[in-house]
Amino acid sequence: MKILIIEDEKELRYDMVSYLSQEGFLCESARSFSEAIDKIGVYEYDCYVVDIMLPGGTGLDLVKTIKEQKHQGGIIIVSAKNSIEDKIVGLEIGSDDYLTKPFHLSELNARIKSIIRRRSFNGNNEIQFNEIRVLPDSRQVYINGKEISLTAKEYDLLLFFIANKGRVIPKDSIAEHLWGDYMDQADSFDFIYTHIKNLRRKLVQQGAKDYLNTVYGIGYKFQSE
Amino acid sequence: MKILIIEDEKELRYDMVSYLSQEGFLCESARSFSEAIDKIGVYEYDCYVVDIMLPGGTGLDLVKTIKEQKHQGGIIIVSAKNSIEDKIVGLEIGSDDYLTKPFHLSELNARIKSIIRRRSFNGNNEIQFNEIRVLPDSRQVYINGKEISLTAKEYDLLLFFIANKGRVIPKDSIAEHLWGDYMDQADSFDFIYTHIKNLRRKLVQQGAKDYLNTVYGIGYKFQSE
DNA sequence: CTTCAATTATTAAAATTTTCATAGCGGAAT
């Protein structure tokens, strides 16, 4: 899960990035309105943390831009003033939550997770990646309209890849995501190789292209070309 | 996991109980110093949320009592005034965290989870239940000093039972704890029955008494007598 | 005390996950 943090106060920005990184998010940050616009233009994130007061523009306009570009990620507005109007405006133009400074980092973390959880449950209950369609509610997967059967691990793998399409995913991340904190460094990745192999076989056998690229020495990347 | 909330403000107490219950904790509450003393005398909780200002006494004395009774649970002090002295005193006499009112419930939730996580990692890395000894770090289990081998699910089950010894655990809770949010109501509990059976067999076969009592219509209870 | 329906236990088979041994590949160094 990738998060963009838009905040001009240096220390707070640094704290947020380091806390959220520890929690397992991939974080990028922007220091100003224009830097944020640039990043939003290049990449789509899973969640945006937007400060209202920014050099070069207001966070509310940023939210509008994110929405205009049809980004699907959640948006949390952060503001120093607990003004009820700001809150209302923020929620009206499409942010998902509103947080008043000062706040605890664990609070921000909880809200981000809550938004991501909410999104994956509600509304967004159908994911399409070229000829692959996934219905997360029922854990069903279709290729070119025909349902295929995946085991639990294969399904989890596939969803993780699609959720992170285009990104290189290190094997450690895969292990952590699918198996939790169990395994320490010493463990081998044999089981990942096996599940990857099985997933590849099933997908290709059922008519999908082979999107799953090996990134030597690192992990894998799920990508169209 | 069972939590005792000691707070005299009715609305806040109600909010905390309802929020934390939704998060999967078993909650009890006390409205006053004396009620808290009573509950602490009867039962040992996994975490205590203690307000400083209470009718009949101070939360700091309550913390001392909890410690005197050798309770192992974590302690979070909650206070209206952000006095640094209170905080220091609180941490000195053995509380694990300090929270200033007003706070978000998700913040309290995060801190409780953090304390419980910390405790199960650090220090408390050996659990003894009569002739059964568990080393959570290495996931090893000994009976009368002899190591026995359990599968992942059997181990998780055993640890969950020991962590909740003496309590009746509904089958739903077991399913939720060991398998996450996967299964909806419609699912049967066949796999629980099977794992229970296997765990029982292994424990008894290796020389432990049968502590695992069936509670008809509800679930199970792990208990000495 | 019986009967009955619902709940839990047991057993065995099926499916999945993990491990292990071995083969193939990538890329750096010679």
Place this chain on the structure above:
DNA sequence: ATTCCGCTATGAAAATTTTAATAATTGAAG
């Protein structure tokens, strides 16, 4: 280009988990 070493792939066995069918038990009701 060749060699080599570490990384990844593959196939098959072993272990675990889940499912399914059947038996035993519980507690309520007659």
